[in-house]
Amino acid sequence: MSAPTRLLVAKAAVLSSAMLARKNSSSRGAPGSAAGFGARESIAAISDMLSSQHKKPVRSSYVESDRVEWALKIACTISMITVCIHTPRTIELFQPLNYIILAADFISVSIFMLDSVLRIHYEGIFRCDSSYLSNRWSQFSVFISIIHLLSFLLHCYQLIDNFFPFLHLNYRAWYGAIRSIRPFIIIRLIPLVVKFKLPKNRIEQLLKRSSQQVKNVTLFFVFFMTLYAIFGIQLFGRMDYHCVQPKTDPNNVTIMDLAIPDTMCAPEGIGGYECPAPMVCMQLNLNAKGEGFYGMFNDFGASVFTVYLAASEEGWVYVLYDCMDSLPSYLAFLYFCTLIFFLAWLVKNVFIAVITETFAEIRVQFSEMWQKKEVTLDEGFRKKLEKTDDGWRLIRLDGEVEPEGPKQKLQWMLRSMYFQCFVIIFVVINAIGNAMFVYRHDETDKPRKYNFYLFEVGFTILFNVECIIKILCYGFRNFIRRGIFKFELILCLGSSLNCVKFFYERNYFTYFQTFRLLRLIKASPILEDFVWKIFSPGKKLGGLVIFTIAFICCYSAISLQLFYSVPNLHHFRTFPQAFMSMFQIITQEGWTDFVVEVLRATDDNLVPLVALYFVAYHLFVTLIVLSLFVAVILDNLEMDEELKKVKQLRAREATTSMRSTLPWRLRVFEKFPTRPQMAAMRKADSDFPMPKVRGSFTHQFAVDHSLETTDVIESDFEFPKRIMKSAGKRKISKSGLTFRQIGSTSLRCSLNNLLEKSRSMTGKFLQTAVRNKQFNMYSENGDLSRPSDSAPKKNAKQGEIDIRALQQKRQLAEITRNRIEEDMRENHPFFDRPLFLVGRASQLREFCKKMVHSKYDSQDDGTNGGAKTKKRFKEIRALIGIMPYIDWAMATVTIVSCISMLFESPWPTTGENLVMNNGYLQISDYFFVLSMTFELCVKIIANGLFFTPKAVVRDVGGVMNLFIYFTSVIFLAWMPKHVEINSLAQFLMICRAMRPLRIYTLVPHIRRVVLEFFRGFKEILLVTILMIVVMFIFASFGVQIVGGKLAACNDPTVSSRENCTGVFWQKLFVTRLEVYGKDTEAMHPKIMVPRVWTNPRNFNFDHVGNAMLALFETLSFKGWNVIRDILWSRHGPWAVVFIHIYVFIGCMIGLTLFVGVVIANYTQNRGTALLTVDQRRWHDLKARLKMAQPLHVPPKPSESARLRTKLYDLTMSRWFNQAFALLVVLNSFTLVIPWNVEEEEQRATYVFTVTALAAFMNMLFVIEIILKVIAYTFSGFWQSRRNRVDLLITVFGVIWIFLHFFVALPSSKIDVDVQVELKKFTYTFGYLVVILRFFTIASRNSTLKMLMLTVIMSMFRSFFIITALFLLVLFYAYTGVILFPMVKYGMAVSKHVNFRTASEALVVLFRCLTGEDWNDIMHDCMRSAPFCYWNEGMNYWETDCGNFYGAIIYFCSFYLIITYIVRNLLVAVIMENFSLFYSSEEDALLSYADIRNFQYVWNMVDQEQKRTIPVERVKFLLRLLKGRLEVDPEKDRILFKHMCYEMERLHNGEEVSFHDVLYMLSYRSVDIRKSLQLEELLQREELEFIIEEEVAKQTIRTWLEGCLRKMRNPSQKDAEGVLPFGGGHPVIHSSGHSSISHEETVAQRLRFENIRGDSVDTEETESSEEETPPPIRKKAAVKNRRGSIPDVLSRTGLFQEAARKFMVGSSSEKKQVKLQLNVYDLPDVEERGEDSPFSPKNLSDDFNGEHSPLVITPSLPVPPTHGSPRPLMPCETTKDIEKWWNSLVD
Secondary structure, three states: OOHHHHHHHHHHHHHHHHHHHHHHHHHHHOOOOOOOHHHHHHHHHHHHHHHHOOOOOOOOOHHHOHHHHHHHHHHHHHHHHHHHHOOHHHHHHOOOHHHHHHHHHHHHHHHHHHHHHHHHHHHOOOOOOOOHHHOHHHHHHHHHHHHHHHHHHHHHHHHHHHHOHHHOOOOOHHHHHHHHHHHHHHHHHHHHHOOOOOOHHHHHHHHHHHHHHHHHHHHHHHHHHHHHHHHHHHHOOOOOEEEEOOOOOOOOOEOOOEOOOOOEOOOOOOOOOOOOOOOEEEEOOOOHHHHOOOOOOOOHHHHHHHHHHHHOOOOHHHHHHHHHHHOOHHHHHHHHHHHHHHHHHHHOHHHHHHHHHHHHHHHHHOHHHHOOOOOOHHHOOOEEEEEEOOEEEEEEOOOOOOOOOHHHHHHHHHHOHHHHHHHHHHHHHHHHHHHOOOOOOOOOHHHHHHHHHHHHHHHHHHHHHHHHHHHHHHOHHHHHHOHHHHHHHHHHHHHHHHOOHHHHHHOOOHHHHHHHHHHHHHHOHHHHHHHHHHHOOHHHHHHHHHHHHHHHHHHHHHHHHHHOOOOOOOOOOOHHHHHHHHHHHHHOOOHHHHHHHHHHHOOHHHHHHHHHHHHHHHHHHHHHHHHHHHHHHHHHHOOOHHHHHHHHHHHHHHHHOOOOOOOOOOHHHHHOOOOOOOOEEEOOOOOOOOOOOOHHHHHHHHOOHHHHHOOOOOOOOOOOOOOOOOOOOOOOOOOOOOEEEOOOOOHHHHHHHHHHHHOOOOOHHHHHHHHHOOOOOEOOOOOEOOOOOOOOOOOOOOOOOOHHHHHHHHHHHHHHHHHHHHHHHHHOOOOOOHHHOOOOOOHHHHHHHHHHHOOOOOOOOOOOOHHHHHHHOHHHHHHHOOOOHHHHHHHHHHHHHHHHHHOOOOOOOOOOOOOOOOHHHHHHHHHHHHHHHHHHHHHHHHHOOOOOOOOOOOOHHHHHHHHHHHHHHHHHHHOOOOOEOOOHHHHHHHHHOOHHHHHHHHOHHHHHHHHHHHHOHHHHHHHHHHHHHHHHHHHHHHHHHHOOOOOEEOOOOOOOOOOOOOEEEEEOOOOOOOOEOOOOOOOOOEEEEEOOEEOOOOOOOOOHHHHHHHHHHHHOOOOHHHHHHHHHHHHOHHHHHHHHHHHHHHHHHHHHHHHHHHHHHHHHHHOOOOOOHHHHHHHHHHHHHHHOOOOOOOOOOOOOOHHHHHHHHHHHOHHHHHHHHHHHHHHHHHHOOOOOHHHHHHOHHHHHHHHHHHHHHHHHHHHHHHHHHHHHHHHHHHOOHHHHHHHHHHHHHHHHHHHHHHHHOHHHHOOHHHHHHHHHHHHHHHHHHHHHHHHOHHHHOHHHHHHHHHHHHHHHHOHHHHHHHHHHHHHHHHHHHHHOOOOOOOOOOOOOOOOOOHHHHHHHHHHHHOOOOHHHHHHHHOOOOOOOOOOOOOEOOOOOOOOHHHHHHHHHHHHHHHHHHHOHHHHHHHHHHHHHHHOOOOOOOOOHHHHHHHHHHHHHHOOOOOOEEOHHHHHHHHHHOOHHHOOOOOOOHHHHHHHHHHHHHHOOOOOEEHHHHHHHHHHHOOOHHHHOOHHHHHHHHHHHHHHHHHHHHHHHHHHHHHHHHHHHOHHHHHHHOOOOOOOOOOEEOOOOOEEOOOOOOOOOOOOOOOOOOOOOOOOOOOOOOOOOOOOHHHHHHHHHOOOOHHHHHHHOOHHHHHHHHHOOOOHHHHHHOOOOOOHHHOOOHHHHOOOOOOOHHHHHHHOOOOOOOOOOOOOOOOOOOOOOOOOOOOOOOHHHHHHHHHHHHO
């Protein structure tokens, strides 16, 4: 045996022993555990260990040797490097590089070609299926090799042309585009480097499924893009009108003809922007390149491109402003707001859901590769098994030996908390010291910089000493093993090099100095655990980072070879430039301008291909690559399945355990002496009359205090009683005696009500069943006792929790708390008295309580037809019932007041539109204050202010209510006329702007959103702290490397500060259009400005504060490209690396942390984060069932109606639906050009052609409707909502055809003006009809329909989130109007972007919400004196200054709260709903096919299409089901009977709905112990046990009634030989009487055998679905049968005689009569297992045929009347029957 084999065997033995020991210990701890689990676990672990060992695979040939593999790796790497540096500009910088590239390419091409030749020689080319070229991977390798060969030959061709120009080879630079395919060599490199452990078919399955999901979501995205594209074409069309000089030539526009800045306009009467005099609005004739491609809606291609760029949330506001100037502003605003909401926020976020779900599957498959193992097997065998006093243990062979002497004390010191605090303090001091340096741009900077250099040297020496001490203490070998010590050693080495003067001045090693701050993470264990949780699985996040960088490099190389030859395009001259350009597209900052610049430089014929190229790249990197980061973060935050179960139990225990103590505001009464009042008591009827003493006194004796010391209630209050201690000081109250009623309001009755309420379940049947089985949970003295469980007891598994104990614990805690409050009421006169004045039971308080708590009860059934009305308006009524009427009234008043505040404006500067100067605006304020005063008074009288149990001020919401009220009152009383900047009056106005937040406290659902946000505030705070640390590190680094070096002269021609004096001509920005003279110095408009030596406008790194502000702006991907360009131009490429690293780490990883944490917190608060896989599937199944609706498929015509039958088959065929779906698409493409009068004037033929084609297609839709009406009949056609919508749209289309072609077009003969107006109407009406028809394609495609349902459900579920978001934005809008109302125009603030009114502020904030240049707006609002007009004592609306610190706080808090946190909640909602769509057929508990099968079966049973069926039809429906929902009445007879009974009792025998039956089937088709959560599981088990019990009683009752009929009619029995009750199981009505229905063909039968000579009785078999009428003898038997058992008992004593004979009869009778009862026929779940002798499996082995008859035979069975022979079922003893009877009587 070789050494590696022995090593593996030793490892397997050790691991097997450890597993066996753990198995034995666990089995001793859990006696009910499976015996084979430990063995299977050991075998699986050994196999995993052996498979994880790196073994050298057996090479089958020389082509698979290690040398060939290494050669291919080298060749791929060389090829990738050479293709990245093979550009003319790179070779121009270093000429010998040309020959180096040629030599390297020769080596790589030789290796590739040699590998292909060898494999072809070994495997052959086409001789068999296993040949070389039969494999697609080999075909790709050959193709790449050929491309490399052609590239090498092309390079040789270029060199020959350069050296021998006389040959006139005419090499062209664009020939090098063939090298753009070479970067795909990285695909061949991946399998050589990364080894997958999964089988090939598993990988293909994962890729197939994930690609299918991505394809479906891409289709959905294209659907919305197409919709908005055609909508944009028809709404905006050709926007070519600009404000120009009066004599401008529209065909030859120069830059001097345009307005400054260029502004779009609208002709008179349209409603857009009107040009100021002397400018005129003129239509210009510009091509696509001149207009810049972005913002065009001329045709379908340009519109799709514009919609996609706008959906990326970059540059969309400029298109919005152009549309607002060209058309009425509300149309453009609604169009772009909905576009951003649906495309950017909803549809694009579905990609995150797809990637996350796919990544979760990949994680499960690759868990072996990514899991963290405690013992690394690759490091060698370092443990041995030794027997110790505690048993067998694994002992490390190379473990650390505890040192002795000084080293031991030194180690103790290093591990002590004091030393750790000492180190952390010095790290903080070092970081603060480095951050305190400020560049002043004068002569003091250099000496101060030297002092900080000495400061850094001192701290470096200090930390080096620490590192040396640790090395000496632990030893270098043990020191280097720990990761944290490695990090500290690297920091020490790097910072030591940084202290060298040469390196310090050039900042080569400044990174090590600044990254020292990361050691602060160790200071907080919470932060350390959080960081470890996120970043510890390094393979996932590290692999993703490597994949992203490799992908960017690959795409950069491709772009480099494609575009390096394009003239006037500098972005792709070298590989670093190409890399920065492609990286910029990932960040989406300025990527639209970059793409437009590339398109303008590209040839006109190649523009569509280039645009498609960059759009595809952007789509992949932003929707897939960035979503992968979110998926990895969410995966790291995901908990294991076992941990989920533990946390779920703990969370349930925490929620069910109610605090038995009073809140601190009520505990203040404990500080005062008890003062019980004398009460006159009157006796009332009661079960337990109590003496006339106080309840709190009797509780001392009536309550067993031993109960309070158990673990159920952790603590209780004991109130010391001071008897007659303060009697002399007590004043006699003059008020009348209070009467306290006992009996119905006593403690025992309150316990009754409480327990009955807490044990109630949903559903009428559940409430009735549980109410009938209430337990007496208290004894005579009032003690609460543990009830006996009604459900069958099973052995609880280890780790499970008793749900009933949790419920009882909550009940006991609630009772204890109520008892404490009752004692408080009796012992403290002022307890529960509002304002200590209003009496507890005063009429005024009771009246106020009714006012405060009265609300609409949406659960009330109502009378006189109210139930039907509530079914119709169930959602609206539920919405009305969410809060009381008074809250609805106050919400309405608050909304009206907020609407009034929208009209407040500081413009004009006279202040006439301010609330202080406008009486009309003050009306709403007075009304709001008066209404809130009345509300607070009523609520305070009803519930108290503070020291009452339900006080108005009992949480933060109550405090905010009072704050809003008092600020409104103070402002209304003060009404300041003079308000300065940063004054108290302005602060009061900002507080008044919080009025919209009042709705937060009124609407409970919005309040729940806020509470969920604050519940997850801990993780969000940790992420914020982590990002602040990262920002501080990079800010400190930025101060070190570029601090004080970014200042320059605003004149680019001046480079030195000494020459930066005087004035110069500065170009003005005029337009984005490409017009003549734009790049000409002489023609371009200029303005003379003074030269100034200053920092860049928006950022600088002179001190750490400005640096952190700049990096915070960069954190949102805004402005980082400006920092990059300035650093490149002023400090070279070395400084650019800094900002790219920060953007990648801080933005791409940091921002995804926010997304991941918000999503994780949302799912955890929703309860879905702690769900196991089965519970999650059940959760998704319930939501999927809720979406399912009955199919409105019309019934098929009878065979006699041949024409209708043929048309029915035609319209129901698949190709018919697909043909009309294609027709819908073609009909929509008629909108590829604008339908308007102007377009008709320019291209009349095209417009008429597309409108005529649309009319023709509409007539085809008319034919479709006619065919369906004939096939289905009109009533059958009208049943489907889709058919109704199609009919409505078709009618509209016919109306449009008539108006347009028969009215509008011929009207030209009458009047031109009438024709124009009529055509405008018909064109608008026509394209609206076509767009409505386009929506119907979603109902014709199942994928689009399901995704549309996902988006719609996301909208409904996020309604309150969106409402909370809007209210918060509204508060910020009011605040912005107060802080920045009249800020002067600047770089961002303009006529479209300002805070003059709240409505304009809302538009600005919506723009900031998308992140569009929000930092530029902030810097404009930061402008203060002397850069604006301001004097002392001026009102804030009279100055054009902003607010420096106010702008920073305002915009940073807005972007952090709204964009990073609240907006990401939408992603969480979409991800939660998308799992409904994503679940596969094999993963789902019920597949879509099963649900569709149920819909078809329901459609067959529900012939009236009422969505409800009689309960008698349920059994027919169950028989028709197939698939997972199939119920075999023969094999699953007990289950079938339980289902029928459950449906019958659900609505007390009334009709059941579609979802009633579907939910029942879903419960019966899953394992409820795995899928259901605790509360739901308890309710379901209780229900199923009650059903089993009732069905058992019902079955026994039926059997006993049959016995009675046999005894009462022995002659009939002997004559007929057939039992009279064999037709099926009876239906027990609500009255308790049973009846027999011939339709119930699958009821369980009870078989008897009576041995009386040779006489034989037989029973008729059950009938099929189409059963013939029963025989007359059966009817007679039913007629003579008693209605119920009590009826028999009341009329005769025959029943007692029968019971005596058949149960406790004499022995002689027992010998003559032998009763047989099949145990399988009784509803005992335990006997339905596979091992039961009466299971369907074993029964099928004993007999064949349908149903066995009931016979009376001495020995042999008698064949039934039809069917195959069937033996008798085994007998059941009379003792068992007696037991069942006793159970029934009990």
